Amino acid sequence: MEEVTSCSFSSPLFQQENKRGVTYRIPALIYVPPARTFLAFAEKRSSSKDEDALHLVLRRGLRTGHSVQWEPVKSLMKATLPGHRTMNPCPVWERKSGCVYLFFICVRGHVTERQQIMSGRNAARLCFICSQDAGYSWSEVRDLTEEVIGPEVTHWATFAVGPGHGIQLQSGRLIIPAYAYYIPFWFSCFRLPYKARPHSLMIYSDDLGATWQHGRLIKPMVTVECEVAEVIGKTGHPVLYCSARTPDRCRAEALSTDHGECFQKPVLSHQLCEPPHGCQGSVVSFRPLEIPGGCQDLASKEAPAIQQSPLLCSSVRPQLEAGTLSESWLLYSHPTSKKRRVDLGIYLNQNPLEAACWSRPWILHCGPCGYSDLAALENEGLFGCLFECGTKWECEQIAFRLFTDQEILSHVQGDCSTPGRNSEPSNN
Numbered sequence: 001m002e003e004v005t006s007c008s009f010s011s012p013l014f015q016q017e018n019k020r021g022v023t024y025r026i027p028a029l030i031y032v033p034p035a036r037t038f039l040a041f042a043e044k045r046s047s048s049k050d051e052d053a054l055h056l057v058l059r060r061g062l063r064t065g066h067s068v069q070w071e072p073v074k075s076l077m078k079a080t081l082p083g084h085r086t087m088n089p090c091p092v093w094e095r096k097s098g099c100v101y102l103f104f105i106c107v108r109g110h111v112t113e114r115q116q117i118m119s120g121r122n123a124a125r126l127c128f129i130c131s132q133d134a135g136y137s138w139s140e141v142r143d144l145t146e147e148v149i150g151p152e153v154t155h156w157a158t159f160a161v162g163p164g165h166g167i168q169l170q171s172g173r174l175i176i177p178a179y180a181y182y183i184p185f186w187f188s189c190f191r192l193p194y195k196a197r198p199h200s201l202m203i204y205s206d207d208l209g210a211t212w213q214h215g216r217l218i219k220p221m222v223t224v225e226c227e228v229a230e231v232i233g234k235t236g237h238p239v240l241y242c243s244a245r246t247p248d249r250c251r252a253e254a255l256s257t258d259h260g261e262c263f264q265k266p267v268l269s270h271q272l273c274e275p276p277h278g279c280q281g282s283v284v285s286f287r288p289l290e291i292p293g294g295c296q297d298l299a300s301k302e303a304p305a306i307q308q309s310p311l312l313c314s315s316v317r318p319q320l321e322a323g324t325l326s327e328s329w330l331l332y333s334h335p336t337s338k339k340r341r342v343d344l345g346i347y348l349n350q351n352p353l354e355a356a357c358w359s360r361p362w363i364l365h366c367g368p369c370g371y372s373d374l375a376a377l378e379n380e381g382l383f384g385c386l387f388e389c390g391t392k393w394e395c396e397q398i399a400f401r402l403f404t405d406q407e408i409l410s411h412v413q414g415d416c417s418t419p420g421r422n423s424e425p426s427n428n
Helices: 113-119 150-155 405-412
Strands: 004-006 010-015 023-032 037-045 053-064 067-070 084-094 099-108 124-131 156-161 174-182 197-205 226-232 238-244 250-256 267-273 282-286 329-335 342-349 362-377 382-389 397-404
Touching (some): 010 037, 010 053, 023 382, 037 084, 037 397, 067 397, 084 156, 084 174, 099 156, 099 174, 113 156, 174 226, 174 238, 226 282, 238 282, 282 362, 282 382, 342 382, 342 405, 362 397, 362 405, 382 405
Parallel strands (some): 053 084
Antiparallel strands (some): 004 067, 010 397, 023 037, 037 053, 053 067, 084 099, 099 124, 156 174, 238 250, 250 267, 282 329, 382 397
């Protein structure tokens, strides 16, 4: 064992070797409850550039109470295809079999995403490996590109999964968030694609990971990297919440009532800002162990009209009891500045079925930051966050932080009944 992470303190798990050399990017995190083990994934790159990705790496962390002991970095060479670079780790844990599925894409050579978008010629493959022993050993790679996408790939200039974690729904369905650059049609005389636009979608399995398929593109808004969380309403009806990156300086939110097959029209959340060009963010749902007396229904009658705007369409609102506190709350991590990727914030939403119910952010890291991934430990009141950060730029390291539900509430206390007032972040 190497580093030990104690609650409320950050530990660097992956460190850049030098600014122009080996760099670790794109964190993904899951927790395997029976093994009391965190699995922290990242890309190892020869530089910070996307096209210089090499392969995925892993650190396993054994949790004892409020501390985590981390094993050394392990290269996942099983997660490779010859002549391809491995990118975008997206793990999910299947609770019935105990299997961890690690999804990723393998991209041919040094072909960039932009080259694929401009030419309309996809160079990515959809792959996964799996582990039955909490990440200690892994299966051979399985290429799902033909099974999941098939001939439809002619309309996908490129695609990717995650990055970040996938989830398993109450129904047992496994969900891997993804996005694709969709080509509506081709200019046949020039053999060029017409305006490939990115849209988020879900890849899912209803047979514990034996077979996989994809849902519909989330339209019409341009959405890219996304994560999802299952929200349980007071009546017990599940809704799938999607948080997606956009170029529109605000986060996109969308809800699905059919387990992710299709989503309602996404809306922009003006409480959740995006820096120029956007940034990946993470979201998890959890059931609070207790509801503090000071935290009231966020969609109170005193709230301004904009805060009453529902994410759900009117036809399904009555049965899901939108307008009352949900059984599930949401936690979201993302840079908090509108100008650049700095000051990683943790936001709380106690009523996800209503718009504009996010707290102001609690700043988990002051300074440069980037991609992040959250993990919620059910019935423990604990959360983990794996995030890119540094003192001068965000690619210096990927760090891990363990924190409690009480820490979150203490930093957003007083916010709970005043949604929308999130302009002044709460510092760590």
